[in-house]
Structures are given as C-alpha cells and as structure tokens.
Amino acid sequence: MAYNHKAIHVDTFRCVGCHACEAACKVEQNIPPGPKWIEVIEVEKMVGAEYKMFWKPMACFHCGEPDCLPVCPTKAISKREEDGIVLVSKDLCIGCMECFRACPFGAPQLGFDGKMEKCNLCVHKTAGGGVPACVSTCPSEAMFFGTTQELSSLMRKKHSVRSISVNGAGNPSVGSASAAKAAEGRTQVVRLSNKAGALSNH
Amino acid sequence: MKNIYLSPSDVIGSGLIKVDEVRKTVCPRNCFDTCGLLAYVKDGKLLKIEGDPDHPITKGHLCAKGTLYARRTNHKDRIKYPLMRVGKRGEGDFKRITWDEAFDYIVDKLKFCKKKYGGESIVEYIYSGNREFLAKTVADRCLNLIGASKLVGSFCLLSGLSGATYTNGSQYTQGIEIWSKKAEVIMIVGHNSSFTNVHSLPFIWEAMDRGAFLIVIDPYVTPIATKADLFLQPRPGTDTAMVLAMMKYIFDNGLEDREFISEHTYGVDELEKAVSEWTLEKASEVTGVEPHLIAKAAEIYATNHSHMECGWGHQRYTNGHQTQRAYSCLAAICGHIGKEGATCNYLDISAYKTPSVRDKWDRGVRESMGFLEIDNVNYPKGSPSKYLRRRLINISAFGKALREAKEPPIKAVISWRGGLLSQQPDVKKMIEGIKKLDLFVSLELFMTDDTDWADIVLPAADTFEQYGIHPSYWHHYVQLQKPVIEPLHESKADLDFWCELGRRMGHEKFFPKDKTGDQWLRDFLPKDFELYDSVDSERIVRIPEKYSARIPWADKKFNTPTGKIELYSVGMAERGKRHPGEWSPVPHFEETMESPVSRPDLFKKYPLMMISQHAPLRIHCQWFNVEEIQEIEGPPGIFINEMDAAEYMIKEGDQVKVFNDRGEISVVAKVTNRIKKGVCEVNSGNWIKSGSSPNVLMGEYTGGPRDVGDGTMRENYDFERDGNTIGYFNCLVQIKKEN
Numbered sequence: 001m002a003y004n005h006k007a008i009h010v011d012t013f014r015c016v017g018c019h020a021c022e023a024a025c026k027v028e029q030n031i032p033p034g035p036k037w038i039e040v041i042e043v044e045k046m047v048g049a050e051y052k053m054f055w056k057p058m059a060c061f062h063c064g065e066p067d068c069l070p071v072c073p074t075k076a077i078s079k080r081e082e083d084g085i086v087l088v089s090k091d092l093c094i095g096c097m098e099c100f101r102a103c104p105f106g107a108p109q110l111g112f113d114g115k116m117e118k119c120n121l122c123v124h125k126t127a128g129g130g131v132p133a134c135v136s137t138c139p140s141e142a143m144f145f146g147t148t149q150e151l152s153s154l155m156r157k158k159h160s161v162r163s164i165s166v167n168g169a170g171n172p173s174v175g176s177a178s179a180a181k182a183a184e185g186r187t188q189v190v191r192l193s194n195k196a197g198a199l200s201n202h
Numbered sequence: 203m204k205n206i207y208l209s210p211s212d213v214i215g216s217g218l219i220k221v222d223e224v225r226k227t228v229c230p231r232n233c234f235d236t237c238g239l240l241a242y243v244k245d246g247k248l249l250k251i252e253g254d255p256d257h258p259i260t261k262g263h264l265c266a267k268g269t270l271y272a273r274r275t276n277h278k279d280r281i282k283y284p285l286m287r288v289g290k291r292g293e294g295d296f297k298r299i300t301w302d303e304a305f306d307y308i309v310d311k312l313k314f315c316k317k318k319y320g321g322e323s324i325v326e327y328i329y330s331g332n333r334e335f336l337a338k339t340v341a342d343r344c345l346n347l348i349g350a351s352k353l354v355g356s357f358c359l360l361s362g363l364s365g366a367t368y369t370n371g372s373q374y375t376q377g378i379e380i381w382s383k384k385a386e387v388i389m390i391v392g393h394n395s396s397f398t399n400v401h402s403l404p405f406i407w408e409a410m411d412r413g414a415f416l417i418v419i420d421p422y423v424t425p426i427a428t429k430a431d432l433f434l435q436p437r438p439g440t441d442t443a444m445v446l447a448m449m450k451y452i453f454d455n456g457l458e459d460r461e462f463i464s465e466h467t468y469g470v471d472e473l474e475k476a477v478s479e480w481t482l483e484k485a486s487e488v489t490g491v492e493p494h495l496i497a498k499a500a501e502i503y504a505t506n507h508s509h510m511e512c513g514w515g516h517q518r519y520t521n522g523h524q525t526q527r528a529y530s531c532l533a534a535i536c537g538h539i540g541k542e543g544a545t546c547n548y549l550d551i552s553a554y555k556t557p558s559v560r561d562k563w564d565r566g567v568r569e570s571m572g573f574l575e576i577d578n579v580n581y582p583k584g585s586p587s588k589y590l591r592r593r594l595i596n597i598s599a600f601g602k603a604l605r606e607a608k609e610p611p612i613k614a615v616i617s618w619r620g621g622l623l624s625q626q627p628d629v630k631k632m633i634e635g636i637k638k639l640d641l642f643v644s645l646e647l648f649m650t651d652d653t654d655w656a657d658i659v660l661p662a663a664d665t666f667e668q669y670g671i672h673p674s675y676w677h678h679y680v681q682l683q684k685p686v687i688e689p690l691h692e693s694k695a696d697l698d699f700w701c702e703l704g705r706r707m708g709h710e711k712f713f714p715k716d717k718t719g720d721q722w723l724r725d726f727l728p729k730d731f732e733l734y735d736s737v738d739s740e741r742i743v744r745i746p747e748k749y750s751a752r753i754p755w756a757d758k759k760f761n762t763p764t765g766k767i768e769l770y771s772v773g774m775a776e777r778g779k780r781h782p783g784e785w786s787p788v789p790h791f792e793e794t795m796e797s798p799v800s801r802p803d804l805f806k807k808y809p810l811m812m813i814s815q816h817a818p819l820r821i822h823c824q825w826f827n828v829e830e831i832q833e834i835e836g837p838p839g840i841f842i843n844e845m846d847a848a849e850y851m852i853k854e855g856d857q858v859k860v861f862n863d864r865g866e867i868s869v870v871a872k873v874t875n876r877i878k879k880g881v882c883e884v885n886s887g888n889w890i891k892s893g894s895s896p897n898v899l900m901g902e903y904t905g906g907p908r909d910v911g912d913g914t915m916r917e918n919y920d921f922e923r924d925g926n927t928i929g930y931f932n933c934l935v936q937i938k939k940e941n
Contacts, residue, residue: 014407016396016425018818019834023266026830027250027273033829044874051875053428137253139235139263139400141407161411 002064005084006121008135009151010057011158014142017042017055021134021143025059028122028133035109037119038134057143059119059134060107062086068099068108076116085121219244226254226740228672228681229268230665231821232330234399235260236674237268238742241666241686248272248666248687257742259379259677260401266819270830275664275690279648279827282691285659291637294654301692304658309706311641311657312348312614319610321349322593327600328353329620331824334670334683335553335574336726337696338619342580343712344704349592351612354919357598357626359549361905361927362517365526365789366548368771370539371761372922374754375550377678378402378511382409384543385509387502389417391529392441393513396425397818399676402511415506417499419444420515421813422883423876434499436489438813438881439519439794439932445528446791447485448500449535450477457504459537466758467534469770469788476788488791490878504536510546520795520929522905527771527789534767540755551922552750553673573749574671575726582712598904598926599913601626604635606912611638618645618662618696621887622652624823627900627928628864629890645699648827651890661693668695669719671726678745682723682733697722774907777923784906794932795903798880801934808862808934810846813877814886814896822887838894839870841883842937847873850937857940860884862933865898868940882937886930896933903929 017040025031025038038059045052062079066086069077076092077099079085088099088108093115100108100116111117122132126145135143144151225241238257242250251271255262284304285296299307315323326345328338345352366373382388382405395402403426410416410429418430421438436444452458453474463470482493502508510533516525526548533539533546554572595603595612600622604612615622615636626632636642636655644656653659667690670683689695694702697719704713727733732743759765763772771787778785793800798811816822817835825831840858842850852858856871860882869884877883884896904910908924 013429014403016400016403016429018265018396018400018425020264020266020269020400022834023269023830024264027269033833036833044876046875051423053423053425053876055425136262137264137269139260139265139403140396141263141404158411 002084003149004082004147005062005064006126006146007062007084007148007151008059008121008132009144009146009155011142011144011155012054012056014140015040015055015057016140016142018139020137020139021057024133024137025119029120032112035111035117037109037117057134058105058107060086060121061105062119062121067102067104071098071102073098080123083121083126085123085126087120087123088116088118090115090117219249221249225684225686226256226681226742227666227683227686230332230334230670230672230683231267231824232333233821234674234676235265235401236672236677236679237264237401238262238679238681239264239268239271243686246687248275254742257679259377259679261404263401265400266831266834267821267825270825270828271666273830274825274828275666275687277648277828280664280690281646281648281653281659281661281693283661284692287657291642291657292633292655294649296659301694304660305702305706307658308616308641308643308703312707315614315640316349319613322351323610323613324348324350325595325612325615326350326353327597327615327617327620327622329356329597329625331619331621332665332670332696333619334672335576336579336670336722337668337700339574339576339579339726340697340722341618341700343582343585344700344707344709346580346592347585347704347709347712348707351595351914352592353597354594354915355596355598355910355921355924355926357904357926357928357930359514359517359927360598360921361522361907361925362512362514362526363549363551363921364907364923364925365517365523365528366512366530366546367922368762368768368773369527369530369534370546370755370767371759372555373548373551374750375547375676375678376542376545376753378405379677380752381509381543381545381547382406382414384507385409385414386506386543387415387417387508389419389499389503389508389510390426390430391419391510391512392516393511394420394422394424394426394515394816395511395513398513398816415502417503419499421877421881422815424815432495432499432502434491434495435878436491437878438811439797440489440791441516442521442525442528442789442791443480443485443488444491444496445525445532446477446480446789447482447496448503449473449528449532450480451482451497451500452504452532452535453477455501457501458535462537463535466539466760466767468762468764468766468768468772470535472788473531473535473769476790480791503532503538507541507544508536508538509544510538512546512548514927515931517905517927518930519932520903520905521784521792522927522929523784523907523925524786524789524792528791531769531789534769539767540753540758542753542756545754550675550678550750552678552745553675554921573728573731573745574673575728579722579725585712594915594919596904596910596913596915596919596926598928599902599910601628601632601635601902601913602911603913604638605631607914613639614641615639616643616645617652617656621650621823623655624651624887624890624895624897627897627930628902629895629898630865631902645696650823651895654891660699661691663689663693663695667693669697669723671723673745678750679742680733680745681740681742684719684740695719773923778907781908781917781924782911783909783925794929796901796929796932796934798934804862804934808936809880810882810935810937811880812860812896812899812933812935813881813883813931814900815883817885817887820885820887823889824887826887826889826892837870838885838888838892839872840937841872841874841877843877843879843881844873844875845879846882847871850939852937852939859938859940860899860935861938862899862935864901867894867896867898869894871939882935897930899935900930900933903932905929
C-alpha cells in the first residue's frame, strides 16, 4: 500500500533555517547533544548573477526502496506496511553502519549506545494519528505531514491559489493594478527556489 | 493526561512517560512572539516545553530556544547556591555562602554606601533577560524606598520610538492577524523576522500566497530577505538617505496621497524641501543601492495598500531617531497610517501607556499610564518616597555613568535580568567602571561574563519557577506566569529576593512576608481587566481595546502637539529648546559617527563595517552555554564577504582576529555573499570569555535625540520622546588571519 505511506514534505520557500525542527526532534526523542536525527542544511550559491540561499531540513526519507534495508547484516532495518516508516531495531543492530554507507542522504546516525538510530517519523505519535514533533513545532509552518498522496494534493492546491491570486489581492484600491503587475512575475516562478534582489557590491 | 516520550537522559528510548500535569504558561523573553507554552511536569520536575496550540498567534509552534527550555532549566551548570568572591574582582574565584550571609553582606554594603555617599550611589542594572514586569516593578519599589538612583531608558529601540512618536504620536501596533489579510504590499524594514519574529512568518506566507508583494530592507541578506520580491541592501547606517530619495521620487511623480496629507498631516512643505536634494543617484552613491531599485520600491509602496513593519535594526546607529522619522514620514505621505492592512508598526507600548491618556506634551516623569498598574506597585500608598526626585541613570550610557557620575558617584550595582558586560558596548571601559564599585551583585542562572566580576553571585530562579506578567510588544495577547515548578537548588524567585531585601533594609511594611505571588499579581492588574478575576486561571486574553486599539489611529487622532501627523515635528522643535541633543524637526541624513565617510582616519586602519545580527538560536547571550544550541551554531564566527576574503586570503574555517582601538576578538571565518563587500558581521551575545564578543569592539555611542552626556539626569525623562538607542552597528574593524 505504498500510496498510503507517510512522508514529511518541506516547503523550502518557507524554511528559514531556524533549526526549531532539530531542537524539537532532540526533545521529543530524548537525544543528547551528538546525533542529529534531523539537520537543517544551509545552501548558498550564485546561479548566474542571482544570489540564492535556501535551507533544507533533512531527516530520513523513509524511502520506498530503502538502500539501507538490504545491506544490513543482521536484518535490523524494516519498513512498516501500514505507513512505510523505516525503523531500526536496536536489539538486532550491531552498529556496523553499513546502512550509513549505503544511504545517499546521511540519514543513519551512530547513537551513544553504539547502535544506529535515525528519524522514525515519531512513530510513537504518528501511529496513533499524530504528527511528528518537527512538523508541529515548525514556526514557519514549512513542514507538512501526511501520505504522499495528501501532500501532492496540498502542493497542487497551494500552487493553484498562487497563480490566480494576482487579481484577488486584498482591497480593490488605487494601485492594485500595479501590485498585480509587480507580482505578475512571481506566478511564473516555482516557489520552491528562491530569489533575492540583485546583489550589487558597494 | 498527555503522554510524552521522554526518559531520563542516560537511558535512551525507554518508552512513553505519563506526566502529572500540563500547565499553560508564556515565554517572557525579549522577543516579539511571546509564545504560549505548555509545560510538562512530573514529580515536580519540568520535563518538556511545547508550544500551546490555543495561542491565537503562536499556534503551538516554538523556536529552537523555546523547544530546548527544559534543558536550560535543568542544566547542570545552574548556579545552585549563593557565592562570595574570594580574591580580586574579576578573578572568578568564589566560595559558597548561605542566603543569610549573602543578604547580610549586601545590606551592610548598601547601608554603608547610603551613609557615605547617599542612596543615589546605589543603582540596579536590569534589562530584559526576563522581561516580565512584576518583579521589575517590585524591585523598583524597593529601590525607591532605599533612595537609589533610578534606571531609565533603553539602548535597544527608543531612538526609533521617538522618531515614530514625533511623527504620528504614541505607538501601538496593528496585529499581524489583521494586517496580513489586507496588505497588498508588505515592507519589512530593519527586521529579521526569520530569527526574531518567526511566528510572523505563516501570516506573511499566507499574504504572499494571496498575492501580496514583499519588500525587505536590510544591510544583510536575512532568510526573510531571500523570500522577498524586492530586496534593498543599503550600506549599514544609511537607510535614511534611501528613504529621503524615495520620498522625493514619490513627490516628483505625484504618487503621494494628497488628500491624506492635507487632512491629516502638518509640515509637508518643509518635508518636500528637505528631500529635494535627494535624487536617486545621490542616494545610490551614499547607500550602494541601485537607483532603479529605490524608485521601484517607492512606486510599489506608494501606489498600493501597503503595510510597513518596522524592526529596530535600522535605528541602531547614531542618529537612528532620524532614520525612523524618515520611514514614518514615508508611510504618512502615502497615507499608509491607521488603515486596516496599511499602517506603520514600530512597537506597542500599551503596557506602559494607553491611548486614552492624553498626556500634556511636556509632562513630568509619571511612570506609567498603561494597563499595568506600575505606579501603584512602585509607589505604594504610604510610601514616603512617592515622587521623590531621584537621580536618573540612563541605561544607554551606563558605562559612562559608572565611570563619571558625581554627587554621588555610583558605588553599588545590583545586576539582574541583563548582561551588563556582555550586552553593553566597549567591554574594556565597562570593566574600568565596575572596578570602582564598592558592591557588585549579580543575580544569575549561570556563571556568565557578569558573574565573573561580581562580589556576590546569587542563584536566580528560572522563568518556570516564578510569577510574572509579560505583555508582548508586538501582538495583543497576555497571560499570567505562575510557577510551574519550585525554584531549583537554592535559587530564589526574583520577587522574593527583592521583597526580602526590602524587609532587611527596614521596609517590612511594604513587603509583607505572607503576601503571595497571586496577591502581587492582583495589585498589578487593573481591576477591570479580565485576568484580574482569573488570577488562578491559565487563560490567554486579548488586551482590552481601550488599552490597545484594534486599528491604531483609525480615528485619525494623533498624540502630537498639532494633533496631526507631523512631517515637520513641532514636538521635536519644542523639546529641543529644553534639552541638548539632535532635534532637527525634519528628517535628514547624517553619516553615523563611526563610518567610512565620517571617520576616514579610523577607516584607514579599520576598513570594514561590522554589524551584529541577532543569533537565530539565542536571545543575545542567553542559551549561549546550552550544548544543543552550540552544536547547531558551531564555534562563534564572522561573516566575511567573498571578495573581501579573497583579498585577505582568508578561507572558510580560518581563525581570524578582529580588532580595532577598543580591543580584539578571535572568531572563525564564514565566507559568504550575504553581506556586501566592506561589511562584516559577528553575532550579538557571544560571551566575552569565549573571546568572540563583538561588544568588545563597539564604541559607547548613544543615539538621539536627547544627548544624555554622562548618563545622569535630574530633570524629566520621557521614554517616548527622548530616546535612546546605542549605536551598536556603527563600528569599524580590521581583520587578520591567525596562524
């Protein structure tokens, strides 16, 4: 039932790199300083003449076909049928970190007990219909949780609202035409990347 | 009872824990958001803090700092018992004493100072480490009765507040839950919403999804700036030039709201004259912002239903009051004041002063006319010192006052809820002043930079261990703070400390031993205020509109001498006749007192402009010592522009010395393009003892309008109209790679 599998979606337009998700995960899962089940990566780059900066919270993607699962020598990693959450059993794990070497995203962490640990999508909450701590804490409301189908519909709705919003902006008043004109360019930009004003150096 | 997944920190993954209770409380830090919190308590221990989903603005979300609260409250390094200095001040060597011994020592010294120098030789140092008002006001009662000097002012935002107040009267905010629904253009000025006001973001995103256009003005590419449709990046301290050019452009192209100007403003002719020299090209030369961008911002802002959300970064320079004057005038000439979705927000002062009070323009110092009964608490009935003319010490020149105050000199300081050393400028000079004291007491949670220099260190109680009330200065919801847990170790709630001190100084009558925190809160709240009857409840209440209107200035009544929005400020002209300072009644641009243009002599040696951000994961020096924060932040750094780094042959990760005539620090280089060439940035709040505090390098610049000299005053001080703000961000430095 892969289409029922749960995921976290991050709207990277909304993410501002505040790291509240990192803190929430630590507190919810009682992790001391050290392992980071979620980490926010800041990216700064010049794309042509445009300066771009964005933030990418990365936990575990609970892949449909996890690279970590087949390489585990003790079969400690499993993927739940009902929601697709990829879990590691501390009892079976020997801490060899082969899973880490297989994962393209750096998700597995080495815990203080010498065993692997990683984001478990707050299974203790989400199995009962709850939401992961990172998602509920995010002050920017940049993180969304649900099945991949639900997330897909959500992003489609968000995009559609934006592309018709130009003419529905606020009060019809003097200048709404120019606001519309000014905002026009934005509807063509996919909001998941960012643009900053022209960076000229003094 | 909610379950939380938590186990003692030495046992990982041990399963769900059932807690004893979940209490509602509020974050009293100096932060716009003032979040509703849920505190999870078991066996008298604070296990966890989460956001309260019932809060209409913060909606259950929390920043990293709030989320990590329990780790801070329960931190192993919390000061556990009173300490007395052993050896010389500053050596940081202490021995354990009892509270009785501590009080005896303090009372002896205070009485000695009173006798030898007079009560005014005593002063507190307090800012906003815990910004709640109750203990602060009870402390003031104690200090009033002792006859101490009175600490007034701020170093944070009062220059700008005066600029806004002189323009359109006493300042209140329109809630974001209102303006975000109607604004067509949102202009965020000198405000890093992404770090200091995170809960504003969902409202802003919704507005943008609806089609609103976002303009951000900041010398630094903050995260919110990366989301802007239009971003203007002026040279630090030069916003005013850009804003004057925007106004000239607006006038030249007929984009101003002539009807609004004629009905509701005064002095447009003088303003038009003042901006006439500010062509786009001239402003571009000064600020480094391209002329067409200045014009574009002006046009979009003027011709739409535009909301200006002012932070305080742009006024943290000398002459910052004129910077805000310019921004407020810009809003005024476009008619964007007092409209739903289009106003100019700076600060909400309703806790101190309500709009219903039509104060006399040049009134004396009346402490408060806000919805908190501050006067009733700090000047109680029967107290002999009511309206006693105490000497005032202006916190924006505290270092100077310590060193230079006479008749009497300052000889005893009780420091609490603020970083006297870490958050004031010119650390070396501040230490000189501290060395001259007969008594320096520090009431603190951890051994900080301040405690290093104290004679007596007292264990402070944490937020969750005390009573309080902390109205936000941004939104309009208020909650009571009640202790969620008992004070840990031997710590004492601030309220209890000041009451005990008051009793021991001979004023038992005004600090009854059996008075409860609830009773103190009742004294403090107006009787018609909803929370008064619910002192036992945990409600989140909107301040009644009579204290802070839903749409401030909707009635177009402005608390200025002319009753109109003053583009030409009669208020400034008048007050300028009475007090020294910078009182030009029309906004104008001046280079800051330490800029490449104003100080070419310094600039030759120190060619970089250093600004200082609020760290996203701290409130200045708070949370600096929490390991979970340190592992995210990494070692203290300096942001250096890529081109500068190349010239200095500095790579990412190099250890760099940053220095000027005032001192030097050592930080890790972070090479970036988020600041322009010639600008560098070191976060505020890095502890001095980590060797990375930017305050070591900053000068004692007190911005206007009023000149506060050596920081002592005996005449009227008006927090709305005198200023001040410290010019933290006009600071020239040099950097050098360390080997």
